[in-house]
Amino acid sequence: MTTTVPATTSTHPAVDHPTVDRPGVDRPGADRPGADLDELIRRDPGAHRVLTGDRPTGPLHLGHYFGTLQNRVRLQRLGTEMFVVVADYQVITDRDVADRLAEHTENLVLDYLAAGLDPDRATIFAHSAVPALNQLLLPFLSLVSVAELGRNPTVKDEIAHSGQSAVNGLMFTYPVHQAADILFCKANVVPVGQDQLPHLEVARTVARRFNERYPHPDGTGVFPRPDALLSAAPMLLGTDGGKMSKSRGNAVALSATADATARLIRGARTDTDRRITYDPAARPEVSSLVLLAALCQDRAPELVAEEIGDGGAAALKRTVTEAVNERFGPMRARREELAADRGYVRQVLRDGAERANAVADATLAEVRAVMGSV
Ligand code: ATP
Ligand code: MG
16 A cells, blocks of 8 residues: 555656655746646656546536546546545535435445546545545635535525525535645646636635645745546536436436436437537537437537438437447446445455555645644
8 A cells, every 4th residue: 555646757857855755846848828638648647646526416427428438437537546526425515414424435436437437547535534634624624715606506506406405505615625625636637527627726726726826945836736537528418408417306317227328328319300409508408418318429419410311309319219228238237246245345445444444644744734733
């Protein structure tokens, strides 16, 4: 078991940090707007560290897969170091209690493993199991204003969908908590969906302000400024035409059976125009279905639309159902095999927590040192 984050192979001039490794600080392309992040990662995977995660609020869905999970697996295969957080404290941002938390957490891990994340290479952990990570929230909260927290459009959207009569403080502060999730391991790449961009901005702001307020003795900052990595489907729509979400009753789970998938897609919202086209701005629901089939088949969405032509919504839905079931059949079978051994899933989380704790302890020690609290 390693207790330090391994050194990176950045092509940038080496800075002598005997105990601390900070890949993002001198990462190629850091803070360079417009830099092709994907290309940078492909050229030098060792200079990048990835953090992503999900709330254990239900099974992962197609939006997760094409929005972020597929990218995670790809980055892992390229050889980037990867941390995957099961964001269990964040479940209670928009609900009173975390319902069936252990079950959802284990199911999330099963989804990860079935999709191809390798627990020997990816550190998969629940953030409630890593105390030092959560402690970073305190100095981080001092770096953002209440007005900034109130302006976050994703938080506003989630409040609108939460159905709660009162909004709790955790809801407003969770983007800062997410900054702690990202920065505890000094991740510089975060493969996410579009809804996460405002939160990434918070993490970047926190990193920048922390580095300015508490400069490292060697003149650099403690934290890298993380970049979001978006996929070709940064916002897959659900069956009701809104963002596909675990908690909005509009999702097609990765683990859904072929029949359930067919039923859900049959009920998806479309429009009255028989001719199928790919036009995300004018026809969001139809286009999201076209895109889904295209992603499953690794084809261009325009081609899929053209093939269906005047077939109408029924033909589109048949195409999508077949494409989804074909693409995810093997993953569902793998998941079922893995699900037979819950002990293994729990062991993955224990191992991940041990690795994450070592990294978080080192980062917190560094934070305390630059803040002068030792
Ligand atoms: P919840 O409804 O509980 O918030 P969710 O479906 O929004 O669940 P999260 O756990 O909040 O899922 O998000 C996990 C990751 O998946 C984030 O990076 C998010 O951007 C991405 N993601 C979620 N939904 C979609 C979607 N519909 N399309 C693309 N990416 C998505
Ligand atoms: Mg969400």
